[in-house]
Amino acid sequence: MKANRVLTVAERVLRQLAHDRRVLVYMLLIPGVAMILFGYSFSGDITGIRTAFIDEDNTDLTASILENLEKDDAFRVTVLPPGEDPEQLLLKGGYQAVIRIPDKFTSLYYAHFAMGVATTAQGTIDLCVDESDPQIASTVAMGLADAIMDLGEGGPVNIETRELYGVEVRFIDSFAPAIMGLVVSLVSTVLTVLSIVREKVDGTFSRVWVSPVRRSEFILGYVVAFGLIALVQSIVVLSIGKLVFDIVINGSIVWAFVSVILFAVGSVGLGTLLSALARTESQAIVSFPLVVLPSVLLSGMMWPIQAIPAVLRPLSYIVPLTYSNRLLRAVMVKGLAPWEEPVGLAGVLVFVVLTIVLASLVLRQSAQEAG
Amino acid sequence: MADAAFEGRTLVKVFGELRAVGGITVAVQRGEIYGLVGPSGAGKTTLIRMLCGLTTPTSGEARLLGHLMPKERRAVEDRFGYMPQERAVYRDLSVGENLLFFGRIYGMSRPAVARRTRELLTLMRLADRAKQLSAHLSGGEKQRLSLACTLIHEPDALLLDEPTIGLDPALRLEFWDHFRTLAATGRTLLVSTHYVHEAERCGRVGLVQRGRLAAEGAPPDLKAWASTASGGPVSDMEDVFLILCRSEGGLR
Numbered sequence: 143m144k145a146n147r148v149l150t151v152a153e154r155v156l157r158q159l160a161h162d163r164r165v166l167v168y169m170l171l172i173p174g175v176a177m178i179l180f181g182y183s184f185s186g187d188i189t190g191i192r193t194a195f196i197d198e199d200n201t202d203l204t205a206s207i208l209e210n211l212e213k214d215d216a217f218r219v220t221v222l223p224p225g226e227d228p229e230q231l232l233l234k235g236g237y238q239a240v241i242r243i244p245d246k247f248t249s250l251y252y253a254h255f256a257m258g259v260a261t262t263a264q265g266t267i268d269l270c271v272d273e274s275d276p277q278i279a280s281t282v283a284m285g286l287a288d289a290i291m292d293l294g295e296g297g298p299v300n301i302e303t304r305e306l307y308g309v310e311v312r313f314i315d316s317f318a319p320a321i322m323g324l325v326v327s328l329v330s331t332v333l334t335v336l337s338i339v340r341e342k343v344d345g346t347f348s349r350v351w352v353s354p355v356r357r358s359e360f361i362l363g364y365v366v367a368f369g370l371i372a373l374v375q376s377i378v379v380l381s382i383g384k385l386v387f388d389i390v391i392n393g394s395i396v397w398a399f400v401s402v403i404l405f406a407v408g409s410v411g412l413g414t415l416l417s418a419l420a421r422t423e424s425q426a427i428v429s430f431p432l433v434v435l436p437s438v439l440l441s442g443m444m445w446p447i448q449a450i451p452a453v454l455r456p457l458s459y460i461v462p463l464t465y466s467n468r469l470l471r472a473v474m475v476k477g478l479a480p481w482e483e484p485v486g487l488a489g490v491l492v493f494v495v496l497t498i499v500l501a502s503l504v505l506r507q508s509a510q511e512a513g
Numbered sequence: 514m515a516d517a518a519f520e521g522r523t524l525v526k527v528f529g530e531l532r533a534v535g536g537i538t539v540a541v542q543r544g545e546i547y548g549l550v551g552p553s554g555a556g557k558t559t560l561i562r563m564l565c566g567l568t569t570p571t572s573g574e575a576r577l578l579g580h581l582m583p584k585e586r587r588a589v590e591d592r593f594g595y596m597p598q599e600r601a602v603y604r605d606l607s608v609g610e611n612l613l614f615f616g617r618i619y620g621m622s623r624p625a626v627a628r629r630t631r632e633l634l635t636l637m638r639l640a641d642r643a644k645q646l647s648a649h650l651s652g653g654e655k656q657r658l659s660l661a662c663t664l665i666h667e668p669d670a671l672l673l674d675e676p677t678i679g680l681d682p683a684l685r686l687e688f689w690d691h692f693r694t695l696a697a698t699g700r701t702l703l704v705s706t707h708y709v710h711e712a713e714r715c716g717r718v719g720l721v722q723r724g725r726l727a728a729e730g731a732p733p734d735l736k737a738w739a740s741t742a743s744g745g746p747v748s749d750m751e752d753v754f755l756i757l758c759r760s761e762g763g764l765r
Contacts (some may be wrong), residue, residue: 147617151618225734345597348601354590354591432738
């Protein structure tokens, strides 16, 4: 293998991309747009839930609950007089939640508080929620529970949350590493497929195979080119993540870049494999959902893998982005070195070795078929 | 056959149900221009691809500059040039960048590629197009660039698959002038074409039909054979080809 030929292939791929300004712009825009769109869409903070608060008890305690709810951005509270029908408020009044505190709530609350398990008396709050959106419903339930926990009256259990990583980790903080992996993987895979299929269609593939270029040099040339592109895209994602969303980066940026470039290498291998299935550029393009959908839906990017139905869960473990997510989250959020997340690192390494070896075999077949 | 640049011995290539090449034996001597002439789908491309090691023969033996193909291709990979039937240049690279890439993968230094690029662009009348994207070239210009890419590393032996396809008559003539110049410098050329009259320009011609070499010889010999076979004078290669198509056997 000669480094000179590897670099020549890489230089050619980069020159080709440089000539196609639209592709170049898309390559830089996609990571930024993805980060901004996903970042805002999945920030995880639901705010302004239209909430009616009906206080039939009207005590200092219920006033404190109201105060706590009003401090929570999740709620936009309107205080209504007693006697309103909660169901009608939800169905016709434009409210998403109705919190009604019945008469004698406070005395029952203190009775239970004083006597504990010795009494069945218990303050009860009547909560009616528009369940057509389960996320809203669960946010209201959690917000109300927090408002009561924060009454400052003490309780049987006091939960103290310790921040393992030194700061509160939000959804966006664990989402940014996943976006980095997704964007880099998609761009590397898609451009490799298109580039190799175009080589077959145009006949340049045949010309390259009769030259001294080895299959390994050809693949490595692509790897070098897309590794550089992956680095630039990662910088874009991280910059926007930091500047716009102030994401948490606890770990080493260098290890994060190394991890994402490693994943890009596997994605080039995957692109080469997919190129064997396509004889035309159109066939290549219609195969892209095969890469995108499992990555987005099954990798644990949007929701934990435990939330994926058991019947689909085994597929999650063969989606490469699953391991990239683990690795990048460990490096960026947990502040670990890659080897301290052995499952993620091993998954990405297996992906790299498997796809590159298979890609090399596939290229031999493609060379025979080309032209 | 010791001096043969290209040599095929009972070459057979079968693709599924299709017998693309059905037992061709051919030898092209060094310094010769050998024309492979025949209609589209006759098996010319498959024969060329076997001779340059891109396609493995189903049976038989292909040799290039004495080396068994594709097994020993590495021994001769920088000594031959292959021009595929497609124009086979990178659409999204400029003319100069195409030549730079193909030169560099053959191990040429950047100054050497630059020197050779200047020569070839002048020869192919593309000097003012060096920075032009290949996608924006005319068909004839792309074909000239394709030939330049094949010649960049100064190969001893050339396999040119339909190099003049789609070119206007004047440009085809120009291409054949280039081929003769190359042969005059000791290079061997195996040129396939379905323009039968182009066979006149070759030292020897192999007429390929349905995967077989139906006739082979120097154009005057083929014409003499056709005259005898038809019982009348034969003046051009198109008549030779028509007579051959009608005859059962052919000349070998």
